Amino acid sequence: MTLIKTSVCTRFFVPAFLSLFSLTINAYAAEVPAGTKLAKKQIFNVGIGAEAPTLDPQKGQDNVSARIGYDLYEGLATENEKGDIVPGIASKWDISKDGLTYTFYIRPNAKFSDGSPITAEDAVFSIRRLVDPKLASPYAELISMVKNAESIASGKAKPEELGVKAIDPNTVQITLTKSTPYFLKLVAFANLAIVKKANVEKFGEQFTQPGNLVSSGAYKLKYWKIGDKVTTERNPNYWNNSKTVIDTVNYFPISDVNTELQMFQTGQLDFTYDIPSDKFQDLKKTLGKQLFAKPYLSMYFIDFNNNIAPFKNNPKLRQALSMAIDRKVIAEKVTGRGEIPSYDIVPFGTSSYKQQNYSWEKLTPEQRIAEAQKLYKEAGYSKEKPLTISYSYNTNALHKKVAIALSSMWEQNLGVKVSLTNQEWKVFLTERMEGRYVTARDGWIADYNDPSSFLDLFQSKYPQNNSKYKNPKYDELITKASLEQNLEKRSKILEQASLVMMNDYPAIPLYTYVTTHLVKSHLGGHSGNNPLDHQYTRNFYIIDNLTSASR
Amino acid sequence: MVSYTIKRFLGAWPTLIVLITLSFFLMRVAPGGPFSGEKVLSAAVQANLDAKYHLNDPIFVQYLDYLWSLARGDFGPSFKYPDWTVNQLINQGFPVSLWIGGWAMFIAIIIGVLVGSLAAFKQNTWVDYIATGMSMTGISIPSFVTAPMFTLLFAVVLGWVPAGGWNDGAFLNMILPVTALALPQIAIISRIMRGSMIEVLRSNYIRTAKAKGIPNRIILFRHAIRPAILPVISYLGPATAGIITGSVVVEQIFSLPGLGSYLVKGALNRDYTLVLGSVILVGALIIAFNFIVDVLYAMIDPKIKY
Numbered sequence: 001m002t003l004i005k006t007s008v009c010t011r012f013f014v015p016a017f018l019s020l021f022s023l024t025i026n027a028y029a030a031e032v033p034a035g036t037k038l039a040k041k042q043i044f045n046v047g048i049g050a051e052a053p054t055l056d057p058q059k060g061q062d063n064v065s066a067r068i069g070y071d072l073y074e075g076l077a078t079e080n081e082k083g084d085i086v087p088g089i090a091s092k093w094d095i096s097k098d099g100l101t102y103t104f105y106i107r108p109n110a111k112f113s114d115g116s117p118i119t120a121e122d123a124v125f126s127i128r129r130l131v132d133p134k135l136a137s138p139y140a141e142l143i144s145m146v147k148n149a150e151s152i153a154s155g156k157a158k159p160e161e162l163g164v165k166a167i168d169p170n171t172v173q174i175t176l177t178k179s180t181p182y183f184l185k186l187v188a189f190a191n192l193a194i195v196k197k198a199n200v201e202k203f204g205e206q207f208t209q210p211g212n213l214v215s216s217g218a219y220k221l222k223y224w225k226i227g228d229k230v231t232t233e234r235n236p237n238y239w240n241n242s243k244t245v246i247d248t249v250n251y252f253p254i255s256d257v258n259t260e261l262q263m264f265q266t267g268q269l270d271f272t273y274d275i276p277s278d279k280f281q282d283l284k285k286t287l288g289k290q291l292f293a294k295p296y297l298s299m300y301f302i303d304f305n306n307n308i309a310p311f312k313n314n315p316k317l318r319q320a321l322s323m324a325i326d327r328k329v330i331a332e333k334v335t336g337r338g339e340i341p342s343y344d345i346v347p348f349g350t351s352s353y354k355q356q357n358y359s360w361e362k363l364t365p366e367q368r369i370a371e372a373q374k375l376y377k378e379a380g381y382s383k384e385k386p387l388t389i390s391y392s393y394n395t396n397a398l399h400k401k402v403a404i405a406l407s408s409m410w411e412q413n414l415g416v417k418v419s420l421t422n423q424e425w426k427v428f429l430t431e432r433m434e435g436r437y438v439t440a441r442d443g444w445i446a447d448y449n450d451p452s453s454f455l456d457l458f459q460s461k462y463p464q465n466n467s468k469y470k471n472p473k474y475d476e477l478i479t480k481a482s483l484e485q486n487l488e489k490r491s492k493i494l495e496q497a498s499l500v501m502m503n504d505y506p507a508i509p510l511y512t513y514v515t516t517h518l519v520k521s522h523l524g525g526h527s528g529n530n531p532l533d534h535q536y537t538r539n540f541y542i543i544d545n546l547t548s549a550s551r
Numbered sequence: 552m553v554s555y556t557i558k559r560f561l562g563a564w565p566t567l568i569v570l571i572t573l574s575f576f577l578m579r580v581a582p583g584g585p586f587s588g589e590k591v592l593s594a595a596v597q598a599n600l601d602a603k604y605h606l607n608d609p610i611f612v613q614y615l616d617y618l619w620s621l622a623r624g625d626f627g628p629s630f631k632y633p634d635w636t637v638n639q640l641i642n643q644g645f646p647v648s649l650w651i652g653g654w655a656m657f658i659a660i661i662i663g664v665l666v667g668s669l670a671a672f673k674q675n676t677w678v679d680y681i682a683t684g685m686s687m688t689g690i691s692i693p694s695f696v697t698a699p700m701f702t703l704l705f706a707v708v709l710g711w712v713p714a715g716g717w718n719d720g721a722f723l724n725m726i727l728p729v730t731a732l733a734l735p736q737i738a739i740i741s742r743i744m745r746g747s748m749i750e751v752l753r754s755n756y757i758r759t760a761k762a763k764g765i766p767n768r769i770i771l772f773r774h775a776i777r778p779a780i781l782p783v784i785s786y787l788g789p790a791t792a793g794i795i796t797g798s799v800v801v802e803q804i805f806s807l808p809g810l811g812s813y814l815v816k817g818a819l820n821r822d823y824t825l826v827l828g829s830v831i832l833v834g835a836l837i838i839a840f841n842f843i844v845d846v847l848y849a850m851i852d853p854k855i856k857y
Contacts, residue, residue, distance in 0.1 A: 051816070054634050061590065136599035138592055154595040208634045225643055226632060227808025228717045252716060254806045258699065262707050262714035426583025426821055433591055443589070463591040 029218075029243035030525050030541045039522065039542040042247040046537075047260045049273030051226055051253040055208040057193035058130045061138040063445075063533070066190035068230055068251055071219040071537045073193030076104045076123060076172065077184050081539045083449060083530040085184045089118055089194055089216060089239075090172070099179030099485050102187075106170040111237040112196050113213075113220040120166035122216075125197040127174070128159040139191045142447070145183065147175045179485045181352070182450035189448060193217070218244050218538035227253060232537075245525075245541035264518045270542075271526075272518040277398055280337045280516065290518055292528040293338040297446035298513040299347050299454060300339070302391075302406070303467040306506050307435055310379075310387060317379035317387070318505035323360060323372035324413040325406060331511045334405045335398065339511040344498060345458070346451045347512040349531045352491045353451040356498045369413045376414045383415040392421040393441040394428035402441070402510070432466050442466055442507065449531055451494045452482070458501050469506035552849060559845055563838045570834045571621070571827070575614055578823045585630035585821045604630060617827070626828035631820040637828040640813060645832060648802070648809035650720060652794045654729045659736035659790070664783060666737070667744025668771060671779075674749060682741060689738025694797050698731040698804040715806040728805045732797050736790055743786055748779040777851070784848055788841035795833050 032038065052065045057073050060066055078088035087093075090104035110118040131140045131152045140153045147163025163175035176183065186192060199214040200207045207213060213221040218240065219232035230251040234244055252269065254260040257276045261283075263269045275283055275291070283291050304311040304318050311318055327341035340348050344356045360368055381387045391407060393399040400422065407418035423431060432440045444464075446453035456462055459478055460470040477497035484490040515533045519526055525540040586592060586600050601607040605616065620627055626637035670682035705727060706714035718724045751757060752775060760770050799811035806812075810829050817825035 051632070053632050056634055059633055061588065133595075133599040134603070136596070136603040138586065138588075138590070138596060138600070140596050140599070141593055150595075153593075153599070155599075205628075205634065225717075225808055226635065226640055227644065227647075227802075227806070227812050228719075252806070254715060256715075256804060256806065259702070259715040259804065259806055262702055263716065265707050266710060266714045268713055268716060425819065426581070426587055429587050429589070430583045433587070463593055466591075 029240050029538050030245040031539075032245065032524065032541050036524065036541075037544040038245065039544040042245055042542050043250070044246045044248070044271070044523070044537060044540060044542065045250045045252065045269050046271040047254045047263065047269050047273040048230075048251045049253070049260075050255050052230060052251070055213065055221065055224065055230075057190055057195060058126065058135060058137050058139075060190055064253070067535060068232070069190045069193060070217070070534060071232055071249060072213070072215040072217045072221060073190075073195065074217045075188055075192045075194060076106070077188040079188050079530065079534055079536070081525070081527055081530060081536070083532055083534065085188050088188065089123070093184075099181070100176045102174045102176070102183065103167070104172045104174070104187075106172065107239050108170065109239045110216075111239065112199075113215045113235040113237055114196075114199075115237050116196070116198075116214075117169075118194060118196075118216055119169045120172045121169070122197050123172045123194050124164050124166050125200070126194045127164045127192060128162050129195070129200070130191055131162060132159045137191070142186060142189065142191055145176045145178055145180045147177050178483055180482075181485075181487055181490060182448055182452065185448040185450060218536070219249060222248075229253070238538075240538070244538045246537050249537050261518070264520075269518075270520040270523050275516045275518060277335070277337060277516075283518070287518060290521060292517045292519055292526075293514045294528045294533070295338075295340060295347070295349050295531065296513045296515045296533055297347055297349060297449060297453070297531045298444060299342060299345055300402070300441075300443050300510045300513060301345060302508040302510065303432070303437070303440045303442045304506060304508075305435055305438055305440075305468060306470070307468040308438070310389070311438075314379055315503075315505055316375045317381070320372045320375035320379060320414060321410060321416070322505050322508045323368050323375070324416075325409050325508060325510070326365060327510055329409075330402060330405055334401050335511065337516055338514045340514075342509040342512050344502060345507065345509045346454045346498060347446075349512075350446070350451050350454070351449045352487060352494075354491070354495055356495055356502055358502065372413060381414075381416075386415045386417050388417040388419075389438045390419045390421050391439045391441075392423060392428060392431065392437045394425045395422055399441055435468055440466070443513075445513070446532060451491075451498070452478075455494060455497060455501075458506060467506045469501070469504065471500060471504055474500050474504075555849065556846055559842050563842055566838055567831070567835060571618070571831055572614075574827050574830045575617060575823075576610075578821070578826055579610060579613075581821060583821055585823060587821070604628070617824075621831075626831075627824040629822055629825045631816070631822040631825065637824045640825060641810065641828055641832060644808055644810040644813050644829075647717065647720070647807060648795070648798050648811060651725065651728050651732060651801070651807065651809065652791075652798055654725065655732035655736065655797075656787075656790065656794055658729065658733045659740055660783070660787075662733075663737045663740025664744050664776075664780065667741035667783075668748050668776065668779070670741065670745045671748030671752060672767070672771065679745075682745070686738040686741045686745075689734050690742070692735075693800075694731045694735065695800050695804065697734060698727070698801055701727050701731060702804075715804075717807050724805075728801050728807060731801050731804075732794060735797065736793060739790070739793075740783055740786065743782050744779065747782045748775060751775045751779040781848065781851060784844060784851065788837070788844045791840040792837050795836065 048064050048067050050064050052068050053062060054060050054065050055068060057069050060069055074088045076088055076090035077085050080086045089106055089110045091107045092105050094103045106118060106120060112118055129135055130137050131149050133153060133155050144150050148157050148161045151157035152159050152162055165173055167173050194216045196214045203212045210221050210224050215235060218235055218238045220235040222233050223231035232249045234247050257274050260272045261276060264272050306312060331339040331341045343358055343361055346353055360371060391403055393403045403420050407420060410416040410418055431437055444454060444457060455478060457464045458469045460475055474497055477493055481490050481493040484493060522543045523540055524543050605613060629635050629637050629640055666682050670679045673679050702714050705711050712723050712726050716724060757770060757775060760774055798809060799814055802809040802811040803815060813825055814829040817829060
């Protein structure tokens, strides 16, 4: 497994280029190498882990809905296989020098699956829809930087007042209230995909039903039965259909990882959503290159409740507990799927960001633990007067294993008495959000590839601030970064903010997750290099001369 | 008989109302709401969602609204699956559960009655010992153990059947789930049938029939099976409940789009309307089956007077 490396060029010059100049980059699709013999039946069977709650792009808030959504719909911008932003329904765009106005030019040949042209009016309708209180999208805040978006979501302004308008049938203009360097990544996000206005108005909430749905992406909906499967087939009217290879996609919502594995083994699936974590080493041996384990822009971390004793105003204790954990052991022995031990809350592979370090990271385990014991003592605790805390986690075999490892490391290295509290998912979420815990498991997956995806979580007024961390200096730096247009300067400010937060120890980053998939050898076009694990079937193809899944 | 049937029919309704009321309030008491997730929603977004689904109304108003919707046959919108109404979901899931459960029950009755009768006829022989041993095994091992074992053997190792999925109710996809559901019921029914048949075979009229030289086949099918099957019929009500609860597990293991999986998903997601819709339907089904069994019992057994 290799880490995703972000070169200086990728981190600074490419985004700068994207921000300042018009784009004419060619679109991306299946690039079939010369000499590859394609299978006659281009049917792709993929496990998606769970049922897609919705196929309405503006309502979606989960990666399963997005997985199908990326095939059914396209936004003004989209991503290539590596996750870089490339033109989608818009062939190019201009960004004003102040970074506040984005002008998108829709492709003349962009059509919906019913053959009607995709117009600027459809794009405007789709974006307005996301913030319309009547739709009540959980992701309405995603575009809070668009002019009037927040007022509309809170019912103080009308959706028509959103800073998005059609200049002409093929030109869309979006006005922001503050420069947002990652805005194009949001434009490519599933929630900003384009739906057909007339279709939504005709069918209302039922517009996503098979037979009703008119799609803007490479595929169109053929069948959807909850719990059974979703089937899509190629959209002949898609602007890049000539470079799309897979004809039919069956998405299976298999929530049991063992069933999914068996379906892969019996040839019912070409691609699994996940693998049973306890079988990673076995599968690695038996399936070799069919097992993909890649870093994911996500973080597994532990929250301290900074609002209550013993952690309130006690950074030494928080630091001692952080230092007493051997992240390497947890990543290698407890989880064991290639997770990357982490100290910074921003995961490896995040663009426009250099990971921050602690000076003690390089100490030997003995030195580190000695230092932790010293801090523990300074915080007022010892083996005679041990700290007693509870650790909450939601029901899950992996979380349980991590909890046991943490508690034994804290107990063994410092003498801390830890009681483990296992809670049902929704109970756990409520308790953690409302601060009824002492220490708790936490985790976060980036919505878009930007450090703000993670650093925003620790702002004092952010609803997601589960550790109840408050530091005006940190808030000030995050705000300053959000107003900074120079990408290099912005990165420096975010790195500075991160360091401030790290030295306050409000939480303990443990490791960067990996995504694990089983992928049949006959599936071409899949690299697994999209750091957000977004997959677009339009990039894939089935090779003929390899063992094929039953289809 | 008619007045008994009417009384039993009317008596079933209060049970259903209590079930609806209890389920409604218990769901609301559970911590966490339908929209709580890893991503914490802002106050404005939460308010918009609450307003859309009328969750900002007082709880008793919500209850009365729900009863009114129910009276019109409307189970409401699903919170977790906003593209679907609960009626649509039930229309999709219920036939799947009914199909699997129906087959499992049919097979369980046929095999259970035959095996039980045979064991009784061959009491204390190797046939009886094998049948008794197998039924004890069937009762002891739950579906969540047998189902993965069958999958491993028949799907992964032998490759005879698919490991999971519905595939529009294809015959091969049905074999393992139906078997996993039917096995415990076969075991129970055969046990009940054996005991009941032994008792019947020891009765005077069967002894008389044997003394008259009537062949065993005739004794079994014409004279013994009808009285012996009565305990099996009275078990069909609880058996339906067993099949339904069993299907919750089996549907999860085999990834089948039935009502059982909706019930589990609905409960975990706090999808109030989906859980209520599924519970009401399952409850109504159990009540209805118990009612039918009572009526059947009265019809079959002439000794019972009402």
